[in-house]
Structures are given as C-alpha cells and as structure tokens.
Amino acid sequence: MDEFKLIQRYFSDPGTAGHGAKQAAVLGIGDDCALLSHSSKTHLAVSVDTLVESVHFPQGAPADLLAQRALCVSISDLAAMGAKPLYFTLALTLPESNEAWLAVFSRGLAAVAKRFDCSLVGGDTTRGPLAMSLQVFGECPQGGALLRSGAAVGDSIYVSGPLGDSAAALALMQGRLGLPEAGHDLRQYLEGRYYCPEPQLALGMALRGVASAAIDISDGLMADLGHICKASGVSAQLHGEALPTTAALHNYADKKTILSWALSGGDDYQLCFTVPQHKKNLLDERVQALSTSVHCVGEMVPLQDAPVQLLGAEQPALEGYKHFE
Ligand code: ADP
Numbered sequence: 001m002d003e004f005k006l007i008q009r010y011f012s013d014p015g016t017a018g019h020g021a022k023q024a025a026v027l028g029i030g031d032d033c034a035l036l037s038h039s040s041k042t043h044l045a046v047s048v049d050t051l052v053e054s055v056h057f058p059q060g061a062p063a064d065l066l067a068q069r070a071l072c073v074s075i076s077d078l079a080a081m082g083a084k085p086l087y088f089t090l091a092l093t094l095p096e097s098n099e100a101w102l103a104v105f106s107r108g109l110a111a112v113a114k115r116f117d118c119s120l121v122g123g124d125t126t127r128g129p130l131a132m133s134l135q136v137f138g139e140c141p142q143g144g145a146l147l148r149s150g151a152a153v154g155d156s157i158y159v160s161g162p163l164g165d166s167a168a169a170l171a172l173m174q175g176r177l178g179l180p181e182a183g184h185d186l187r188q189y190l191e192g193r194y195y196c197p198e199p200q201l202a203l204g205m206a207l208r209g210v211a212s213a214a215i216d217i218s219d220g221l222m223a224d225l226g227h228i229c230k231a232s233g234v235s236a237q238l239h240g241e242a243l244p245t246t247a248a249l250h251n252y253a254d255k256k257t258i259l260s261w262a263l264s265g266g267d268d269y270q271l272c273f274t275v276p277q278h279k280k281n282l283l284d285e286r287v288q289a290l291s292t293s294v295h296c297v298g299e300m301v302p303l304q305d306a307p308v309q310l311l312g313a314e315q316p317a318l319e320g321y322k323h324f325e
C-alpha cells in the first residue's frame with residue numbers, strides 16, 4: 001500500500017477527520033494545507049512535513065543547510081496554497097545533545113525564519129534517530145486559497161522554474177553524476193537548489209484569483225500534477241520539449257536522464273499550476289510585476305486512463321517517490 005492509499009484508508013474517515021472538532025475545517029485532508037477558520041476575513045493554512053535522516057537527506061548533511069531545507073520545504077506548502085507565512089513549530093529528534101551541531105542548526109533555522117517572517121512558536125525535543133517535523137501556519141484571504149481541485153479541461157499547465165535540479169543534486173551526492181573541475185559552478189548551483197529550495201511565496205500569492213489549481217512539486221511533476229488531475233477530475237497532457245531544465249546539466253548528462261529527473265525527481269519545490277485561457281493576460285501581468293517568469297508545459301484534457309500523458313518524448317516509466325512501495 002503506498003502512502004496515499006494508506007492516508008485514504010486510515011485517516012480520511014470523517015469519524016477521525018471530523019471527530020471532536022468544534023466546527024468542520026474549511027478544507028480538510030487532501031491538499032497542500034488544511035484551511036481552518038481564522039478571522040472574519042482570512043483562513044489559516046496549516047501543513048506539517050517531516051524530514052528523516054537517510055530518507056530525506058544524506059547522513060552527515062550540514063546542520064545549517066538541513067535546517068534551511070526543512071523550513072523551506074514546509075513553507076513551500078504555504079506557497080502552494082497562496083498563503084502568507086505566520087508561525088511554525090519544530091519537533092526535533094536528535095541522537096545526542098551535540099551543542100556544536102545545534103548552534104549551527106539554529107543559525108540556519110533563524111536565517112530562513114527571518115527571511116520569510118515566520119516565527120518559531122513551539123515544538124518538541126526528543127532523543128532518537130535524527131528527524132525533524134515542522135508544522136507551518138500561514139494565512140490567506142477567505143476564498144483566495146489555491147486548491148488542487150479547480151483545474152478544468154482547456155486550462156494551460158505551468159511550472160515556476162527548472163525541474164530536475166534536486167534529482168541531479170542527489171545523483172551528484174550519490175556519485176551517479178560526475179562533474180569535472182570545470183563543473184564547479186554547476187555543483188554549487190545544484191547543491192544550493194537541493195539544500196535551499198526557494199518556496200515560491202510571492203508567486204503563490206500573485207496567483208490568487210488567477211490559477212484554477214496549484215500544487216508544489218515535492219514528489220516530481222508526474223506525481224504532483226497527477227494529484228491536481230485526481231482532485232480536479234481531469235487529465236493532463238505535457239509537452240516533453242517545453243519542460244524547463246537547467247541548460248548546464250546538458251553538458252554532463254544525457255537528454256533522457258534529464259527528462260526523467262524533470263518528470264519524476266522530487267524535491268524541486270517549484271509550483272505547478274493551471275490557468276484558464278481567459279486569465280492568461282492577467283497571469284502575464286502578475287508575473288511581470290514580480291519580475292519573474294513561468295513556463296507553459298501543457299494543458300488539461302478530458303479524463304483519460306492515464307492522469308498525465310507525455311507528448312513529444314519517449315514515455316519514461318516513472319513515478320514520484322512513494323514511501324511505502
Ligand atoms: P504534501 O506533499 O503537500 O506535503 P502529502 O502528499 O504529504 O502532501 O499529503 C497529502 C494529503 O494527505 C495532505 O492533505 C496531508 O495533510 C494528508 N495526510 C498525510 N498524512 C496524513 C496522516 N497521517 N493523517 C492525516 N492526513 C494525512
């Protein structure tokens with residue numbers, strides 16, 4: 001049973017999901033964040049993510065980079081909802097109380113917390129194999145959140161930036177991608193993308209009222225776009241040549257490998273979102289105002305057998321990372 005079937009079977013029952021709640025959640029299980037009643041004008045967006053040593057990061061990873069990555073990854077779920085960060089809690093499991101490690105970890109954490117104006121308001125500290133769970137709280141105007149469920153046939157599919165960088169970084173760290181001395185800049189760039197994935201917060205907020213659906217790409221484009229398809233009851237067609245990848249990678253890895261990283265490599269934390277045709281001009285305006293760019297990679301089509309179909313490239317047999325398969 002993969003993790004999604006597991007959640008569906010054991011945790012999505014209304015008897016559990018709604019039990020004891022004073023009032024029903026505005027949005028419960030199934031999106032990047034839950035939405036809860038907050039103020040008369042806003043909803044609270046809540047999400048928790050766990051990183052476990054040797055599963056989500058290699059053993060001996062630098063503590064400051066780890067902290068940065070953990071908070072960026074959690075905040076990325078707020079970006080996917082178009083929410084603005086407010087607070088977070090940290091549940092930290094440590095094999096030992098190593099002060100040198102903790103000093104570096106807390107410095108990394110503080111840098112990201114400050115940068116995104118997101119304050120640590122609680123947590124838990126326990127002994128055990130190195131792992132951390134960060135729960136983030138953000139806010140968005142009522143009715144303004146970006147959901148996975150609003151995509152419709154004819155909408156264009158976009159991604160916010162290059163795909164496959166984190167998979168390439170992991171291949172580099174695991175010795176599956178070799179870079180000569182001349183590839184030093186690329187190495188630095190890839191490691192930066194892996195340890196400091198940039199949560200697309202400004203874009204997420206700018207997409208309120210523009211995007212019909214959105215998700216952050218944590219498990220690979222195929223898998224995460226598949227979640228939009230499932231939640232929206234439509235299918236997707238992707239154009240292989242339109243997928244943005246980092247140009248310098250093409251000097252060191254073949255096209256097919258890079259395509260498979262782009263489609264099924266996790267940990268990129270770019271946004272994938274859909275936009276109705278009549279809102280494309282508005283999208284252009286919002287994107288220009290942010291001095292950023294987005295990439296159109298396909299369109300939503302009527303429901304088919306495969307949730308996501310790849311056009312114009314050899315279909316690689318790939319899926320996003322699943323914990324229990
Ligand atoms: P993301 O990749 O955006 O963090 P996930 O794929 O981890 O989201 O989770 C999918 C959905 O299932 C989310 O809405 C999440 O809150 C919910 N979920 C995951 N695990 C559990 C669990 N153990 N109990 C209840 N809900 C869960």
Ligand code: MG
Pocket residue numbers: 032076077080215216217218
């Ligand atoms: Mg997510």
